């Protein structure tokens with residue numbers, strides 16, 4: 001069954017909420033990577049290593065959050081296309097439940113599993 005307009009709106013709202021969270025995460029992560037740099041001048045050797053590790057983690061999570069944000073934004077930009085929610089592999093519906101969990105899905109669960117094997 002194709003995804004209804006009401007379902008699309010619900011998904012859209014869900015994605016927008018996720019994006020709000022991501023923007024917050026990105027802001028926090030950018031702040032902590034900056035803070036670490038400022039503190040480094042004052043830090044001793046051991047804490048500098050800690051600081052570098054923390055900074056790496058902050059940068060990694062920043063990278064992931066930015067990538068996720070980009071993916072979700074691209075989902076929003078094509079949510080109103082007629083073929084949105086259709087599996088790129090087999091042409092079947094991906095299903096609203098799967099899209100709610102993973103909005104950036106472009107394959108149905110069956111094809112996804114086959115592609116991962």
Ligand SMILES: [Zn+2]
Nearest residue numbers: 087090108111
């Ligand atoms: Zn499929």
